[in-house]
Amino acid sequence: MADVPMLEMKGITKRFPGVLANDKVDFDLFAGEVHTLLGENGAGKSTLMKILYGLYQADEGEILLNGTPTLITSPTAAIEHNIGMIHQHFMLVETLTVAENVALGLPSSRGALTDLDAVSEKIVQLGSQYGLEIDPEATVWQLAVGQKQRVEIIKALYREAQLLILDEPTAVLTPQEVDQLFDTLHQMTADGRGLIFISHKLHEVLALSDRITVLRQGRVTGYTTTEGATRSSLASMMVGREVKLAPDKPDVETGSAALEISGLSVIGDRGNVVIDGIDLTVNEGEILGIAGVSGNGQRELAETIAGLRQAESGSITIAGTDVTNQRPVDVRAAGLAYVPEGRMKDGIIGLFTVAENLLLIDHNSKEFLDAGLLNFEAIRTHSQDLVDEFAVKTPSLDTPVRSLSGGNIQKLILARELSGTPTVLVASQPTRGVDIGAAEYIHKRLVQQRSEDTAILMISEDLDEVFGLSDRVAVMYEGEIMGIVDPKKATREQVGLMMAGVSQEQALA
Amino acid sequence: MATVGNARRSSYLAYSVPVLSVLAALLLGAIMLVLLDASPVEGVRAMFDGAFGSGDALISTALKATPLLLVGVGITIAFRANVINIGGEGQMVAGGLLSTALALALGDALPAILMVPLVLLAGIVGGAIWGAIPGALKAYYGVNEILSTIMLNIVAVQLMNYLLRGPMIDPGEIERGTRIPQTQRLPEAADLPLILGNDRLHIGPLIAVLAAIFAYILLWRTPLGYRVRAVGQNPDASRYAGIPVKRTVVLALTMSGAMAGLAGAILVFGSESHRMVTDGSTAGFTGSAGFNGIVAALFGGLHPVWTIPASFLFGGLLVGGNALQRAVQVPSALILALNGLVVIFVVSTDRYKRLLRDRASAAETAARLAELEEANSVSVAAGANGSDPPDRAEPPPEGTGAAEGRDE
Numbered sequence: 001m002a003d004v005p006m007l008e009m010k011g012i013t014k015r016f017p018g019v020l021a022n023d024k025v026d027f028d029l030f031a032g033e034v035h036t037l038l039g040e041n042g043a044g045k046s047t048l049m050k051i052l053y054g055l056y057q058a059d060e061g062e063i064l065l066n067g068t069p070t071l072i073t074s075p076t077a078a079i080e081h082n083i084g085m086i087h088q089h090f091m092l093v094e095t096l097t098v099a100e101n102v103a104l105g106l107p108s109s110r111g112a113l114t115d116l117d118a119v120s121e122k123i124v125q126l127g128s129q130y131g132l133e134i135d136p137e138a139t140v141w142q143l144a145v146g147q148k149q150r151v152e153i154i155k156a157l158y159r160e161a162q163l164l165i166l167d168e169p170t171a172v173l174t175p176q177e178v179d180q181l182f183d184t185l186h187q188m189t190a191d192g193r194g195l196i197f198i199s200h201k202l203h204e205v206l207a208l209s210d211r212i213t214v215l216r217q218g219r220v221t222g223y224t225t226t227e228g229a230t231r232s233s234l235a236s237m238m239v240g241r242e243v244k245l246a247p248d249k250p251d252v253e254t255g256s257a258a259l260e261i262s263g264l265s266v267i268g269d270r271g272n273v274v275i276d277g278i279d280l281t282v283n284e285g286e287i288l289g290i291a292g293v294s295g296n297g298q299r300e301l302a303e304t305i306a307g308l309r310q311a312e313s314g315s316i317t318i319a320g321t322d323v324t325n326q327r328p329v330d331v332r333a334a335g336l337a338y339v340p341e342g343r344m345k346d347g348i349i350g351l352f353t354v355a356e357n358l359l360l361i362d363h364n365s366k367e368f369l370d371a372g373l374l375n376f377e378a379i380r381t382h383s384q385d386l387v388d389e390f391a392v393k394t395p396s397l398d399t400p401v402r403s404l405s406g407g408n409i410q411k412l413i414l415a416r417e418l419s420g421t422p423t424v425l426v427a428s429q430p431t432r433g434v435d436i437g438a439a440e441y442i443h444k445r446l447v448q449q450r451s452e453d454t455a456i457l458m459i460s461e462d463l464d465e466v467f468g469l470s471d472r473v474a475v476m477y478e479g480e481i482m483g484i485v486d487p488k489k490a491t492r493e494q495v496g497l498m499m500a501g502v503s504q505e506q507a508l509a
Numbered sequence: 510m511a512t513v514g515n516a517r518r519s520s521y522l523a524y525s526v527p528v529l530s531v532l533a534a535l536l537l538g539a540i541m542l543v544l545l546d547a548s549p550v551e552g553v554r555a556m557f558d559g560a561f562g563s564g565d566a567l568i569s570t571a572l573k574a575t576p577l578l579l580v581g582v583g584i585t586i587a588f589r590a591n592v593i594n595i596g597g598e599g600q601m602v603a604g605g606l607l608s609t610a611l612a613l614a615l616g617d618a619l620p621a622i623l624m625v626p627l628v629l630l631a632g633i634v635g636g637a638i639w640g641a642i643p644g645a646l647k648a649y650y651g652v653n654e655i656l657s658t659i660m661l662n663i664v665a666v667q668l669m670n671y672l673l674r675g676p677m678i679d680p681g682e683i684e685r686g687t688r689i690p691q692t693q694r695l696p697e698a699a700d701l702p703l704i705l706g707n708d709r710l711h712i713g714p715l716i717a718v719l720a721a722i723f724a725y726i727l728l729w730r731t732p733l734g735y736r737v738r739a740v741g742q743n744p745d746a747s748r749y750a751g752i753p754v755k756r757t758v759v760l761a762l763t764m765s766g767a768m769a770g771l772a773g774a775i776l777v778f779g780s781e782s783h784r785m786v787t788d789g790s791t792a793g794f795t796g797s798a799g800f801n802g803i804v805a806a807l808f809g810g811l812h813p814v815w816t817i818p819a820s821f822l823f824g825g826l827l828v829g830g831n832a833l834q835r836a837v838q839v840p841s842a843l844i845l846a847l848n849g850l851v852v853i854f855v856v857s858t859d860r861y862k863r864l865l866r867d868r869a870s871a872a873e874t875a876a877r878l879a880e881l882e883e884a885n886s887v888s889v890a891a892g893a894n895g896s897d898p899p900d901r902a903e904p905p906p907e908g909t910g911a912a913e914g915r916d917e
Contacts, residue, residue: 017868017872306749308748308749327751327753328748328749328750328751329751329752329753331751332751338749340749342745345743345745345746346745346746346749347746347749348743348746349739349742349743349746349747350742350743351742352738352739352742356735356739359735360739360746360747360750360752361750361751363732363735363736364732369732372731373726373730373731374730374731374732374735
């Protein structure tokens with residue numbers, strides 16, 4: 001490592017109306033290392049990186065590049081200073097080729113004419129150097145997610161980025177793709193580049209980083225080298241207290257089959273088969289985890305169970321009642337509770353208050369009616385009970401839900417869904433994007449519900465979550481169940497292979 | 510840092526926006542008066558006197574405001590389901606026609622105590638049908654309701670022209686050969702009862718105010734209204750929760766049309782001629798109340814109760830405009846221009862109002878959460894409790910499109 005850091009951010013402060021997003025944050029990066037910025041949603045990681053990339057201006061503090069104070073006023077300026085950013089959501093033009101995307105916004109060596117051949121050549125060369133093989137002529141929309149990310153990285157390398165910001169780059173990758181990505185990143189640091197890695201996946205942070213800075217509520221609350229750090233020590237720094245990453249699961253005697261799916265096939269929005277003849281059974285007192293890269297039919301499976309999507313063939317029964325292609329309200333009456341994956345879109349009504357959102361399913365219940373009118377006293381009592389029980393942090397019952405944090409919104413949805421003591425709970429991505437404290441609580445509740453004999457179908461992309469909570473793990477790939485494994489015996493690698501389409505026999509071999 | 514006080518200030522500003530926009534429009538109107546060599550002071554005084562200056566003026570204003578209020582209340586119901594009903598004109602006509610047909614059919618068979626409720630009910634049914642059609646088209650076939658309601662306005666007026674020139678025309682008009690498109694004098698038992706011993710003021714304004722209160726209770730105190738608002742705010746989450754989204758959309762437009770239909774019936778049986786009359790255009794029967802009611806509803810923040818004073822004010826503007834025209838001898842086009850200005854100002858500042866209100870609510874929540882955090886950190890000693898700040902460390906969201914209105 002050089003003596004002078006390639007980047008120093010000193011005392012960075014950034015205020016937004018009502019929020020102190022960054023409070024005197026110090027951060028530095030040396031050439032040839034990976035420095036991770038760790039923190040929950042809203043901790044200020046993105047704000048800090050947007051300041052570095054010129055998207056925001058800091059209210060206070062300064063940025064030094066190779067020891068020289070520098071003003072970065074726009075992304076263009078950042079690129080000129082050899083800073084690159086890989087965004088969580090790809091910034092690619094889907095209808096253009098890889099080469100066209102890479103060349104976009106750069107001057108051509110041939111003046112007014114494009115020089116795509118030269119660009120393609122360089123792409124191939126960068127690709128072989130860093131293990132980022134890709135066809136420069138391919139059109140972006142045809143590429144798989146992992147390949148699109150390669151294009152993003154090549155874009156940055158092509159622009160000769162020495163300092164690369166990676167904003168949750170692994171969110172959409174399979175474990176194998178993550179390994180490949182990490183190989184590439186290690187090669188880049190070996191070449192003397194500096195990487196800033198943003199993530200909340202703790203095992204990835206430990207695998208990749210040299211140093212780790214933890215942000216909480218806009219402040220630096222922890223700093224450590226990777227040696228000596230553990231997942232739970234990092235989690236504690238993020239949350240500010242001891243955290244249990246996997247809940248204690250008591251032994252529960254599983255009962256009879258509560259949710260039975262047999263031969264289910266579903267046609268997706270684009271007219272293709274998205275669920276192809278699957279059979280699944282979830283018993284009372286059991287958590288069946290569904291692992292898989294998103295987009296392999298998990299969402300459609302949940303929606304079909306809930307009556308929101310038509311089954312083409314096959315049947316679904318809940319506690320013996322056939323609910324195949326029944327109305328959502330009837331499926332719920334048969335004993336289903338459903339936590340949808342699209343929290344803001346499908347789970348809540350953003351401008352409705354906390355109390356109104358808690359009423360979404362029960363608004364016709366006699367309990368809350370008085371002579372045909374809504375009984376606000378009963379509703380408030382009920383809501384207050386749920387808010388207290390599920391520790392939803394809200395200023396009042398009359399607060400519009402969209403101003404709450406993701407974790408609190410998710411707790412609110414869980415409170416609403418579990419208030420009816422369901423037979424079957426389908427929980428899609430129950431903790432995606434929520435803070436650790438809320439995730440910890442949600443996991444605890446799921447385990448508690450399991451003890452109360454609810455059959456739980458948990459769909460998750462987070463393998464930690466799947467392994468930590470499930471009694472059995474079904475792996476889904478392209479609308480099929482690749483196999484069902486015991487999480488105590490199977491390894492992450494085996495499940496990862498099945499997520500990529502390798503059959504169970506081969507994966508376990 | 511945001512405080513609750515800041516939030517309040519934004520909130521007050523939001524409420525003052527519609528009033529300020531009307532004042533701005535009137536100011537522009539005054540400038541036009543000056544350009545026409547008329548005294549703006551005298552003009553404004555004539556307007557005010559004509560609309561609110563005497564008992565008689567107030568009655569004129571109340572009668573003018575009645576259809577505006579009913580249509581406006583209908584608009585607020587549809588709007589809460591995120592449906593834009595531009596079909597007030599057609600729904601008024603449909604209500605007027607059905608109630609008139611019923612009155613003609615019944616003749617003098619029934620006493621007033623039965624006749625009046627029956628014809629009003631017929632108006633409600635007529636408007637409801639004319640609202641249900643675009644509702645069903647939208648819910649089941651994805652037809653844009655703005656287009657279908659506007660087109661049904663045209664269908665309704667043609668139907669009215671046919672009926673009032675043909676099957677329903679006053680036989681006397683044929684005998685005399687004058688052929689004015691109007692019905693005969695409708696049965697006296699169907700005349701809307703007069704109140705307060707006045708010879709013009711009938712129960713119409715009272716019914717309209719009751720309808721507004723009814724709509725408020727419906728929307729905010731009943732499960733049905735809850736469903737309407739839920740579907741309007743987020744149809745996806747509503748569907749996921751088991752609410753029948755399509756049926757609710759149809760129902761909202763049906764109720765919206767019912768209100769306009771009631772307005773149509775009141776226009777017929779509260780008219781001084783006690784006939785249904787047209788001049789060939791929709792405006793000939795409705796006086797454009799089907800459109801002006803939309804403006805009244807917007808002016809009232811798309812809230813049924815606030816639409817009461819908003820309609821009264823806007824009705825006053827219409828009545829006062831006529832007085833202004835008489836007093837300072839300006840062309841009648843100026844009155845139309847003045848109304849248009851009010852419409853443009855109210856509608857175009859609506860976005861700004863929403864922005865202020867959103868900012869107020871975001872700032873208030875942030876401030877309250879901060880207070881909550883403080884209280885927590887004091888009571889729970891030294892970090893025994895984790896705390897999560899608001900999800901986004903971003904500026905509060907800005908006005909989010911025309912689909913949102915004031916929410917209670």
